[in-house]
Amino acid sequence: MASTLPLPLTSPPQNPTPPPKTIITKPPTFRSRLSQLCKDGRPDLARRLLLDRPIPSTSTSTSTVLWNTVLIGLVCNGLPEDALRFLSLMSPASVRPDHYTFSSALKACADSNQLLLGRSIHARILRRYSRPNRILSNSLLNMYSSCGCRQVQLLFDRMRARNAVAWNTVIAWHARNARPSDAVVHFRRLLESGTAPTPVSFVNVFPAVACLDRALPDAVHALLLKFGGGFVGDPFVTSSAVAMYSELSDMDSARKVFDRTALRNTEVWNTMIGACVQNELPREALDLYLQIFESEIVSTDSVTLIAVLMAVSQLQSIDYGRQIHALVMKSAPMDSPVALSNALVVMYSRCGEVETAFRLFDEMSERDIVTWNTMVSAFVQNGFDSEGLMLVRAMQKKGFAVDPVAAMALLSAASNLGDSRIGRETHAYVFRRGSVSKGWIVT
Numbered sequence: 406m407a408s409t410l411p412l413p414l415t416s417p418p419q420n421p422t423p424p425p426k427t428i429i430t431k432p433p434t435f436r437s438r439l440s441q442l443c444k445d446g447r448p449d450l451a452r453r454l455l456l457d458r459p460i461p462s463t464s465t466s467t468s469t470v471l472w473n474t475v476l477i478g479l480v481c482n483g484l485p486e487d488a489l490r491f492l493s494l495m496s497p498a499s500v501r502p503d504h505y506t507f508s509s510a511l512k513a514c515a516d517s518n519q520l521l522l523g524r525s526i527h528a529r530i531l532r533r534y535s536r537p538n539r540i541l542s543n544s545l546l547n548m549y550s551s552c553g554c555r556q557v558q559l560l561f562d563r564m565r566a567r568n569a570v571a572w573n574t575v576i577a578w579h580a581r582n583a584r585p586s587d588a589v590v591h592f593r594r595l596l597e598s599g600t601a602p603t604p605v606s607f608v609n610v611f612p613a614v615a616c617l618d619r620a621l622p623d624a625v626h627a628l629l630l631k632f633g634g635g636f637v638g639d640p641f642v643t644s645s646a647v648a649m650y651s652e653l654s655d656m657d658s659a660r661k662v663f664d665r666t667a668l669r670n671t672e673v674w675n676t677m678i679g680a681c682v683q684n685e686l687p688r689e690a691l692d693l694y695l696q697i698f699e700s701e702i703v704s705t706d707s708v709t710l711i712a713v714l715m716a717v718s719q720l721q722s723i724d725y726g727r728q729i730h731a732l733v734m735k736s737a738p739m740d741s742p743v744a745l746s747n748a749l750v751v752m753y754s755r756c757g758e759v760e761t762a763f764r765l766f767d768e769m770s771e772r773d774i775v776t777w778n779t780m781v782s783a784f785v786q787n788g789f790d791s792e793g794l795m796l797v798r799a800m801q802k803k804g805f806a807v808d809p810v811a812a813m814a815l816l817s818a819a820s821n822l823g824d825s826r827i828g829r830e831t832h833a834y835v836f837r838r839g840s841v842s843k844g845w846i847v848t
Contacts, residue, residue: 436471443478451475452491468500476509485513489522504534504541511544515551523548536565543570550578569595569603577609588613589621602632604639611649622649626662638668644676651680671703678712687716691725698732705736707745714748718755726756743773750776754783772803778810790818 433441435458442451452475472495479488492510495502502510507530514523527545530537537545542564549557561567561575572595579588592610595602607629614621626646629636636642643666650659663669663677674697681690694713697705710733717726730749746769753762766772766780777800784793797811807815819826 436474439471439474439478443474443482446482448475448478448482448484449487451478452487456494468498469503469506472498472500473503473505473509476506476513480509480513480516483516485516485519488513489517489519502529504538507533508540508544511541511548515548518552520549520552520554523552539566539568539571543568543574546571546574550574550581553582567598567600569600569606572598572600573603573605573609576606576613580609580613585613585616589617592625604636604642607636608641608645611645612652615649615652619653622653623658626658638666640666640668640670640673643669643673647673647676647680651676651683654684656680656684656686669703671706671709674703675706675708675712678709678716682712682715682719685719687719690716691720691729698736707742710736711745711748714745714752718748718752721756723753723756723758726752726758743769743771743776747773747776747779750779750783754779754787757787759783759787759789774805774808777803777805778808778814781811781814785814785818785821788821790821793818794822 439451439455442448442454455471455475472491476488476491479485479491489510492502492506492513495506507526510526511523514520514526527548530541530545534541542560546557546560549560557575557578561571564571572591576588576591576595579585579591588610592602592606592613595606607625610625611622614625626649629642629646643662646662647659650656650662659677659680663673666673674693678690678693681687681693690712694705694709694716697703697709713729714733717729730752733745733749746765750762750766753759753765762783763780766776769776777796781793781796781800784790784796793814797807797815800811801807
């Protein structure tokens with residue numbers, strides 16, 4: 406017999422590699438397709454797909470979910486009026502709305518200031534639900550608050566259970582409607598109720614405490630610090646605190662809040678720069694802007710650039726002005742608002758460069774009433790009274806009415822030129838418009 410060679414002794418593998426698993430990917434559902442289109446900023450396409458779908462013979466919860474997906478998508482993409490038109494198609498399509506439908510519809514009413522339609526939806530909710538749940542109650546509060554309706558307090562008082570969202574809404578409503586004491590009272594009630602405040606609670610109450618006793622802002626800010634990093638590090642809270650101290654002209658405290666914050670987004674920088682401008686600290690504002698520009702910490706936007714141009718206007722330094730203008734041309738977004746061009750016109754006129762200001766004005770493809778008033782005032786303030794009068798006539802030919810700002814410039818020009826006729830005509834014009842009673846003109 407042939408001898409056999411012994412097989413080598415080998416140990417079996419300790420961790421054998423398992424065969425690759427077959428990953429089964431499920432096809433996307435119709436709802437997920439609609440949701441993704443809305444997330445991609447295409448709610449119009451999502452709406453078209455849903456409306457082209459065959460209408461079911463009976464209303465189902467699935468149909469409601471699909472319609473809610475598109476409705477929420479339209480609202481979240483800043484199309485509240487389209488959302489409300491889409492809502493009107495639900496009943497003909499035999500789709501039964503639920504509380505998510507009504508909540509989204511109320512948000513659309515709030516965003517488009519549709520109070521009457523909001524009241525109509527409120528009535529439908531009461532017919533459908535004897536006691537609206539917390540989601541609907543908060544949505545109703547937000548709608549009435551956004552539309553400036555006094556029903557907010559009544560709704561809030563009738564709520565069985567209030568969460569932080571409800572408290573924040575009513576605090577903001579009082580602060581926004583020049584009732585700072587009521588805003589602070591509700592903030593105190595929030596703390597006493599045992600409901601945990603959120604960063605938004607402080608964002609809403611800071612503007613209110615800035616209008617009251619000077620010790621109150623420090624006390625509320627000290628309370629904020631006790632809540633720790635999640636509150637202190639919130640960029641919106643930081644911006645609100647800086648704005649609060651800026652209103653009080655306490656720039657040392659505003660700067661401490663700003664310097665203490667590790668997370669500074671564009672809004673935080675804009676608020677701090679704007680605070681410096683508001684308190685006539687233009688050099689500090691420019692230093693902050695240069696920090697952003699040189700280190701590229703965050704991206705700037707049109708709000709940043711407008712604030713910086715206002716700082717240059719306060720300095721009245723044409724050298725700074727030209728440098729900042731060059732930076733503006735380099736970093737301004739393509740779709741810059743008219744306000745940015747207006748700020749450039751103001752800056753050059755304040756620096757005595759009226760011809761440059763007018764050239765920029767003349768090159769503007771779009772002008773609003775502020776643009777015209779800015780250039781008219783620039784002419785008159787720099788001694789070009791006749792040019793100011795001619796520009797007012799051009800403004801009227803373009804369909805813009807003479808408002809208090811333009812009228813004051815007209816009266817100044819008439820006085821400088823010794824033209825009593827223009828002065829009388831302007832005075833008669835503003836008298837007919839009832840502006841004398843508003844107190845902005847003195848005879």
